[in-house]
Amino acid sequence: MGDTRLTFKEMCAKFDVTPRTLRYYEYIELLTPERDGRARHYGPREIARMTLILRGRKFGFQLEEIRQWLLIYEHEGTEAQMRAWIAMADRQLAHLEDERRQLDDAMNELKALRDETDETLNGAG
Numbered sequence: 001m002g003d004t005r006l007t008f009k010e011m012c013a014k015f016d017v018t019p020r021t022l023r024y025y026e027y028i029e030l031l032t033p034e035r036d037g038r039a040r041h042y043g044p045r046e047i048a049r050m051t052l053i054l055r056g057r058k059f060g061f062q063l064e065e066i067r068q069w070l071l072i073y074e075h076e077g078t079e080a081q082m083r084a085w086i087a088m089a090d091r092q093l094a095h096l097e098d099e100r101r102q103l104d105d106a107m108n109e110l111k112a113l114r115d116e117t118d119e120t121l122n123g124a125g
Helices: 008-015 019-027 044-058 063-076 078-124
Strands: 034-036 039-042
Touching (some): 008 019, 044 063
16 A cells, blocks of 8 residues: 555655645645645545646636536546536637637737847948
8 A cells, every 4th residue: 555655745845746736736726635644645546636737727727617627527427527627628729729829910910020129230230
């Protein structure tokens, strides 16, 4: 059993998160480690949840969205969670596409202004 459980410090190291982050995830009930006095132990369920949390954050999901998604599994099962995941992913993909469009527009505008300034500078010389 010792191999499947991680201490607080091991959990921080494994997932490269700060103690503050890990405590916050516990505070908002994303994680519920076993407690032995002041010591915390994270089993396979918490390790899997942390993997999903960090993957969700990487994709830009809000912690509350991730929390709700994890709750679906507990209350409704895998199929409901997978359906919810598809809906969340579709929404996030649309959001990221919009952000990419805005970023492309900003980059194009910046390049044009940079080139215009370069031409003015070189033309004046």
